Amino acid sequence: MDSRPVGVFDSGVGGLSVLRHFQRLAPNERVIYFADTAYFPYGPRPPAEVRKRAFAIVDRLIRSDVKMVIVACNTASASAIADLRQVFPVPFVGMVPGVKPAVQSSASGCVAILATSGTLDGDLYQRVVDEFGRSTRVISCHGDGLADLVEHGKAGTPEARAAVRASLTSAIEAGADTVVLGCTHYPFLEADILGEFPGVRLVDTSEAVARRAVQVLAESDLAAPPDQAGQLGLIVSGDREQFRAAMAALGFEPRSEEVPA
Ligand code: DGL
Numbered sequence: 001m002d003s004r005p006v007g008v009f010d011s012g013v014g015g016l017s018v019l020r021h022f023q024r025l026a027p028n029e030r031v032i033y034f035a036d037t038a039y040f041p042y043g044p045r046p047p048a049e050v051r052k053r054a055f056a057i058v059d060r061l062i063r064s065d066v067k068m069v070i071v072a073c074n075t076a077s078a079s080a081i082a083d084l085r086q087v088f089p090v091p092f093v094g095m096v097p098g099v100k101p102a103v104q105s106s107a108s109g110c111v112a113i114l115a116t117s118g119t120l121d122g123d124l125y126q127r128v129v130d131e132f133g134r135s136t137r138v139i140s141c142h143g144d145g146l147a148d149l150v151e152h153g154k155a156g157t158p159e160a161r162a163a164v165r166a167s168l169t170s171a172i173e174a175g176a177d178t179v180v181l182g183c184t185h186y187p188f189l190e191a192d193i194l195g196e197f198p199g200v201r202l203v204d205t206s207e208a209v210a211r212r213a214v215q216v217l218a219e220s221d222l223a224a225p226p227d228q229a230g231q232l233g234l235i236v237s238g239d240r241e242q243f244r245a246a247m248a249a250l251g252f253e254p255r256s257e258e259v260p261a
Contacts, residue, residue, distance in 0.1 A: 001221070001222075001223060001224065001225045002067050002222040002224065003030070003225055004030070004065050004067040004222075005029070005030040005031055005032045005064065005065070005066050005067070005231075006022075006029050006030070006031050006032070006067060006068050006069075006070065006213070006217070007031075007034065007062075007064070007066035007069040007070070008022070008031055008033045008034070009033070009034040009035075009036065009057045009061070009072060009073065009076070010034075010035065010036070010072045010073040010076070010184055011036050011037070011040040011041055011076075011147070012035050012036070012040045012041075012151045012185070012243070013150060013151055013185065013188070013243075013246050013247060013250060014072065014147060014183060014184035014185035014186075014188075015033065015070075015072030016252055017072075017184050017185070017186075017188060017204075017206045018095075018184055018206045018210055019033060019210075019232075021206055021207040021210035021211075022070065022213055023232070024210075025210055025214050026213075026214050026217070026223070026224070026230075027230045028227070028228045029224045029230055030224065030231040030232075030233070031231070032061060032064050032233040032234075033232060033233070033234050034057050034235045034236075034237075035236045035237070035238075035243050036053055036237045036238075037151075037236055037238030037239065037242070038237035038238040039237065040238070041116070041144075042073065042075040042076060042116065043117055043143075043144050043147060044116070044117055044118070044144055045118065047078070047079035047118060047121075048079075050076055050079040050080060050118060051083060053076070054076045054081075055080070055084070058084055060235065061235075064235075066090065067217075067222045068090050068093070068216065068217060068220075069084070069088070069090055069091075069092050069093075070092075070093045070209070070210075070213050071084070071094035072095065072184050073095065073183075073184055074095040074115055074119045074182050075115075075116050075183070076094075077095040078122030078123075078125060079118060091216050091220055091222075095184065095205065095209060096128060097113055097124075097180055097182040098182070098204075099125075099129055099133050099138060100128065100131075101180075101205070102178045102180045102201075102203045103132050103133060103138075105178055105201050105203065106176075106177055108175050108176070108177040108178075109135070109136050109137060109175075110139065110174060110176045110177065111136055111138055111139070111177075111178040111179070111180065112140075112141050112168060112171035112176040113129075113139070113140050113141060113179075113180045113182050114141045114143045114146075114168065114179055114181060114182055114183070114186060115140070115141075115142075115143060115180070115182030115183050116142070116143060116147065116182075116183050117142055119182055120140045120142060120182075125140075125182075137174075137175070137176075139170075139171040139174060139176055141167050141168055141170075142167065143167050143183060143186065145167075146163055146164065146167060146183070146185065146186060146189060147183055149163055150186075150189060150250075153245070153246055153249040155189050155191075155192065155250075156191060160192045161192050161195060161196055164192045164196050165196050168196070168197060172197050172200065177199075177200060178201040178203060179193060179202055179203070180203045181204045181205075181206075187204045188250060190202060190204070
């Protein structure tokens, strides 16, 4: 057993879609959440720049003595997770676009993968499409701009509905019956997507990733003692108050402690 915290990071609020499941599944873990809002959004940035941020963040989390890191960001997982694993001596759990479950659940034989450019242009995405998407038509849908709406508290607005429509209409018209939420910000747009495209199946891998993290902790003998009280510490590279307000808008209690950056 290990009472040290787990590090979780994303460019902003997106990783909270993973964190909410992790906290439910492992309520006695201490977590330090790093929101890299000074560099938000990651999606349009060159992979080398995202990788540099990922290394700086993990370095900072390691200084807070984290025992594991959840890369709760598809874009950062695509550009950095393999290299992070080579360099840092802690286990990493990251995001992989849910092409496999989408292919399994599609009845039409056509699926849409909604993600940032950074994710869709990366090798990891190409690899999962090559491995699991052969029997199915896989349509890549660029969602750049969608994460900004979530980050700025605009999920559930007409603006979000219009943006979702613009990103997905051509794939749905081409026959996609399943949409992969390939960015951790997008689960917060679920109601907008279903409102715009009723009946479409959504693939959200955030809960599976949280489960995997719990499993890795158990297998590595790193799980928190059962009597430990869970805690949430926050490191925000940009404006802290703005980030707390964005958290609150998504239903997260902003009662977490601040960890000095
Ligand atoms: N939440 C991030 C992801 O999963 C990226 C959003 C962004 O910063 O562009 O890809």
